[in-house]
Amino acid sequence: MSELLLSLRGVHKSYGATHALCAVDLDLHCGQVLALVGENGAGKSTLVKLLTGVVPMDAGSIRLQGVAQQFANAHAAQAAGILAVHQETVMFEELSVAENIFMGRHLLRGSFVDWPAMNAQAQAALTDIGARFGARTLVKDLSLAERHLVEIARALSQKARVVILDEPTAALSQTEIRDFYGIVRKLRAQGAGVIFISHKFDEIFALADRYLVLRDGAVVGSGAMAEASEQELLRLMAGRAIDQIYPQIHSTPGEPVLRVRQLSHPTQFQNLNFELRRGEILGFYGLIGAGRSQAMLAIMGLNPQASGQVQVLGQKLDTRRPGAAIAAGIAYVPEERQRQGGILDFSVQANISLAGLARFATGPWLSARKESALCRRMVERLRIKIESPRMPLSGLSGGNQQKVVIAKWLGLEPKIVILDEPTKGIDVGAKQAVYQLIAEMVGQGLAVILVSSELSEVMHLAHRVIVMRRGLQVAEFAQQQIDAEAIVAAASGLVGSPADRQVAA
Incomplete structure (x- = not known):
């Protein structure tokens, strides 16, 4: 057994009457990947906040290589060698990648910033993880996936002893995920301890050495990944056996409610043609960068450079105005719920009413x-x-x-709901709730477009699946034709795939 790196004993944290963590014990050894598993609300985020100095614990002990620790703030935790890479990146967009990597710890030459050294060290960290952008690039010019790589490069540049990866692959493509696996294995080989938080079981089983399951703030199971099964982890997380994640879809598609013809964009997608029927779930699958989200934004009137024709119930839609899409009965739940879907500082009530404020207005006043x-x-x-x-x-x-x-849009009683990665970064219990909600939507006659990078979602939920690759609509599968291998082949552009034959035609 390698050296014990991090040890928690009897850790408690409460918020009023709510026990976020209760008597939590955790061991992490050098060169080990520990999967921290649990549903949303199980206490994972609170545990990360304790380890990174964001909030203090109420009771218990934290030891790093045998030395007791009390982190007064996040800087103290970083100085001790604990760093977190979060799912939702918070960065300074107008600054360079190097400045973000060294934020709060700029390299100095005398009393001046040593820009050559800082750029060189940042570039070395980026090269080490295979990033395809430079240290001088402005963060505002990076994609969401590239921003995650900046966060990982920051951890590598600090030579962190404990690296916490919180849903780090949520915005990465399949190629980037494979590269990420290599980064995690490199951290392990260097002797770092990795706490890996993910709702994707394939990632957990591929990377983790051990697991620890939290439920309602308490540890309910731990052990070696080699001796674990997906069903056992699900049972521990939920406190019950989960035999069926996906609901039965009791809906027969009716007449077309949405027609899209020759929808194109100069750089993002070309010549998209499809119909959506009442009571139907139409899946859109493809690797990140395929153009799916950009096409949905165009339908919603949020991609002004797009051209083509969109009809709702036979009426032409002005794709330059989001208000026209809303008035026509289209609702759009974006991929980035915290940046695009809701306002975090607003109340739950304010967020739910946000899309339909005119309904609550009496003159200049809102009706509470x-x-x-x-x-x-x-x-x-x-x-x-x-x-x-x-x-x-x-x-x-x-x-x-x-x-x-989702409630914000359902309050408008829409006819069409576009869901872009609706289960991104949420646990299996919350996924079940979203899936059940989708089933209820179509059961009530709504039409749903489901954009997802999770193959199992589109295979189990969709009546039809459209596959996109590099901005093109390359294949379509009816429900009885849906096949995992064929869909992946079409999305990846493998030689001899149905996608290639269709493109060639």
Whole structure:
């Protein structure tokens, strides 16, 4: 057994009457990857905040290589060698990659910043992880996936002893995920301890040496990954056996409600043609960068350079105005719920009413009574777990935040709902709730476009699947034709795939 690197004993943390963590014990050894598993609200985020000095613990002990630690703030935790890479990146967009990597610890030559040394060291860290952009690049010019690589490069440049990876692959393509696996293995080979948080079991089993399961703030299971099974982890997480994640879809598609013809963009996608029917789930699958999200933004009137024709119930839609899409009955739940879907500092009630403020207006004033009534109705309908409608959106788990964003649009009683990566970064229990909600939508006659990078989602939920690759609509599969190998082949552009034959034609 390698040296014990990090040890927690009897760690407690409460927020009022809520016990976020209760008597948590954790061991992490040098050169080990520990999977921290649990549903949203299980205590994972609180544990990360304790380890990174964001919040203090109420009781217990934290030891790093046998030395007791008390982190007064995040800088103290970083100085001790603990660094976290979060799912939601918070960076200084107008500054360079190097400046972000060395933020708070700039290299100095005398009393001046040593720019050559700082850029050189940042570039070395980027090269080490195979990044295809330079240290002088402005962060605002990077994609979401590239920003995650900057965060990882920051951890490498600090030679952190404990690296916490919180849903780090949520925004990465398949190629980038494979590269990320190599980065984690490199950290392990260098003797670092890695705490790996992910809701994707294939990643957990591929990377982790051991696992620790939290439920309701307490440890309910731990052990070696080699001796674990997916079903056992699911049972520990949920406190019950989960036999069926995906619901039965009781819906027969009806008449077309949306027609898209020759939808194109100068650089993002070309010549998209499809129909969406009432009571249908139409899946869009493809690797990151395929153009799926950009096409959905065009339908919603949020991609002004796009051209083509979009009809809702036979009426032509002005694709230059989001208001026209909303008035026509289209709702759009974006991929980045915290940046695009909701306002974290606003209350749950304010977020739910945000898309339909005109409905609550009497002259220049908003009716608090009407807003409150809608909030109560949506919270009950979507089974959103909140302490109060007045609590900020930031205080909810990821799954409940997603429900609030969906509730915002369902309150408008739309005809068409576009869901872009609706289960990104949420646990299996929250995923089940979202899947059930989708089933209820189509059962009530709504039409749903489901954009997902999770193959199992589109295979189990969609009536039809459209595959995109490099901005092109390369294949379409009816429900009875859906085959995992064929879909992946089409999305990847493998030689001899149905996609290649269709493109060639």
